[in-house]
Amino acid sequence: MLLLKKVCMIGSFAVGKTSLVRRFVEGFFSDEYQTNIGVKLSNKEVSSGGREIKMTLWDIYGEDDFQKMRWSYVQGSSGYLLVADGTRAATLHKAEELEAKLRQEVGVIPFVFLINKSDRKEEWELNAEFEQGLVARGWDVLHTSAKSGEGVEAAFAKLTEKMLA
Amino acid sequence: MSSVLQDFLREQGYAVCEYHGGGEFSLLSAAPEWFSWIWGEPDGEKKTLRLGDKSPFLENFLVEAHAFWSSRKKGELTSGLWVETLRDELECRTRFRCRRRP
Numbered sequence: 001m002l003l004l005k006k007v008c009m010i011g012s013f014a015v016g017k018t019s020l021v022r023r024f025v026e027g028f029f030s031d032e033y034q035t036n037i038g039v040k041l042s043n044k045e046v047s048s049g050g051r052e053i054k055m056t057l058w059d060i061y062g063e064d065d066f067q068k069m070r071w072s073y074v075q076g077s078s079g080y081l082l083v084a085d086g087t088r089a090a091t092l093h094k095a096e097e098l099e100a101k102l103r104q105e106v107g108v109i110p111f112v113f114l115i116n117k118s119d120r121k122e123e124w125e126l127n128a129e130f131e132q133g134l135v136a137r138g139w140d141v142l143h144t145s146a147k148s149g150e151g152v153e154a155a156f157a158k159l160t161e162k163m164l165a
Numbered sequence: 166m167s168s169v170l171q172d173f174l175r176e177q178g179y180a181v182c183e184y185h186g187g188g189e190f191s192l193l194s195a196a197p198e199w200f201s202w203i204w205g206e207p208d209g210e211k212k213t214l215r216l217g218d219k220s221p222f223l224e225n226f227l228v229e230a231h232a233f234w235s236s237r238k239k240g241e242l243t244s245g246l247w248v249e250t251l252r253d254e255l256e257c258r259t260r261f262r263c264r265r266r267p
Contacts, residue, residue, distance in 0.1 A: 039245060
């Protein structure tokens with residue numbers, strides 16, 4: 001039996017949510033940046049632990065000072081990927097804020113925190129203590145690159161595993 | 166609805182539907198082309214469409230819409246923008262507006 005799971009992509013603008021979805025669903029990366037001004041849905045079927053899962057990925061526009069998240073989008077989600085850009089420290093802190101807000105709005109649901117753009121690690125503004133602090137709080141933190149593909153499959157696999165647990 | 170108004174709405178890219186409950190809608194005016202790309206043509210004797218079945222986004226918005234219709238609020242409730250990829254990378258950007266019949 002096919003299990004249906006709604007998965008949201010959450011994070012600040014331009015952290016790479018759309019590129020991660022494209023890499024995962026279509027297997028490619030484009031340097032061309034397109035601001036997401038709405039919600040884009042994609043489907044992907046995966047197998048985990050002998051079960052077939054159809055994921056509907058909700059790629060939601062990035063929250064910033066000018067555009068706030070519409071929390072109703074997250075209702076009914078089985079899990080989410082929280083995404084930050086390792087080259088912009090502000091997006092890491094914004095991710096913490098979004099996680100707290102999400103917990104308040106929809107309760108505790110499985111998530112994995114992705115620090116994206118690992119192909120540009122020399123530019124990262126990530127503080128090792130900050131990451132260790134999140135891990136100590138029980139967060140699953142993965143480094144990903146939509147450009148090289150590093151960690152992308154693993155991120156979705158980890159979230160799937162958590163959603164099925 | 167007058168045919169002039171129907172033509173105008175279709176030209177502007179609007180599809181006007183009435184909600185009958187249980188996920189079923191009927192078209193109140195001839196729909197623009199993009200509408201049938203996503204939802205096809207109404208079928209059955211009742212000429213209704215289950216729009217939420219092909220749009221999880223609309224299905225989600227209907228939860229808010231029900232709350233709006235059940236409330237005494239005036240005006241309209243607007244959804245965010247939903248981007249549907251059709252064929253050959255063609256994207257359709259749709260926004261839903263719900264109102265009460267006067």
